[in-house]
Amino acid sequence: xxxxxxxxxxxxxxxxxxxxxxxxxxxxxxxxxxxxxxxxxxxxxxxxxxxxxxxxxxxxxxxxxxxxxxxxxxxxxxxxxxxxxxxxxxxxxxxxxxxxxxxxxxxxx
Amino acid sequence: xxxxxxxxxxxxxxxxxxxxxxxxxxxxxxxxxxxxxxxxxxxxxxxxxxxxxxxxxxxxxxxxxxxxxxxxxxxxxxxxxxxxxxxxxxxxxxxxxxxxxxxxxxxxxxxxxxxxxxxxxxxxx
Numbered sequence: 084x085x086x087x088x089x090x091x092x093x094x095x096x097x098x099x100x101x102x103x104x105x106x107x108x109x110x111x112x113x114x115x116x117x118x119x120x121x122x123x124x125x126x127x128x129x130x131x132x133x134x135x136x137x138x139x140x141x142x143x144x145x146x147x148x149x150x151x152x153x154x155x156x157x158x159x160x161x162x163x164x165x166x167x168x169x170x171x172x173x174x175x176x177x178x179x180x181x182x183x184x185x186x187x188x189x190x191x192x
Numbered sequence: 193x194x195x196x197x198x199x200x201x202x203x204x205x206x207x208x209x210x211x212x213x214x215x216x217x218x219x220x221x222x223x224x225x226x227x228x229x230x231x232x233x234x235x236x237x238x239x240x241x242x243x244x245x246x247x248x249x250x251x252x253x254x255x256x257x258x259x260x261x262x263x264x265x266x267x268x269x270x271x272x273x274x275x276x277x278x279x280x281x282x283x284x285x286x287x288x289x290x291x292x293x294x295x296x297x298x299x300x301x302x303x304x305x306x307x308x309x310x311x312x313x314x315x316x317x
Binding site for chain 2: 091092095169170172173174176177178181183184185186187188189191
């Protein structure tokens with residue numbers, strides 16, 4: 084569990100950048116993709132794309148596999164699922180607490 | 193990315209502020225037991241109804257407007273989050289907006305830095 088929860092913060096930070104969100108969406112639509120292929124579709128250099136892929140890799144969102152001279156990136160859905168799970172759990176906790184606060188204030192009058 | 197919830201409460205901002213900062217009152221509605229020093233750098237300990245315990249460090253206090261703290265599971269079972277509670281007078285009551293987001297490494301470092309500074313001044317006394 085600790086690894087999952089620590090990863091959530093990294094996932095949120097990684098996805099705070101719109102370019103990285105685009106990369107994740109692109110990867111969601113294909114099995115694998117290279118930094119060059121992504122750079123063709125984005126108004127940034129291949130080096131910049133590689134940096135973003137590195138950040139996504141550190142957040143556990145993508146994995147890289149060398150195939151000959153290319154590195155192919157693929158999405159790991161577990162990190163996103165962890166982040167979504169965190170949001171659902173924390174959201175439910177606050178719904179419960181705020182409901183309790185409402186009831187508390189109503190009782191005080 | 194963050195979790196955001198809001199509610200309009202049938203009470204004045206002063207009453208709601210008391211409810212979210214007074215540890216005796218927090219203990220009545222938040223969970224099983226709450227200790228909180230609602231000042232910048234102040235410590236907190238929140239025990240939920242399910243027995244889970246979180247430690248906290250207060251980051252910002254604007255009376256009747258905003259309370260922000262960082263909290264984390266006492267048993268280390270998860271990472272730190274920033275929690276911000278914002279109060280707005282809406283005439284018939286007070287709107288309370290809660291935002292919780294995981295803390296990036298840099299933010300966590302800042303909170304710990306402030307805690308360390310506060311502890312240092314206490315020890316000096």
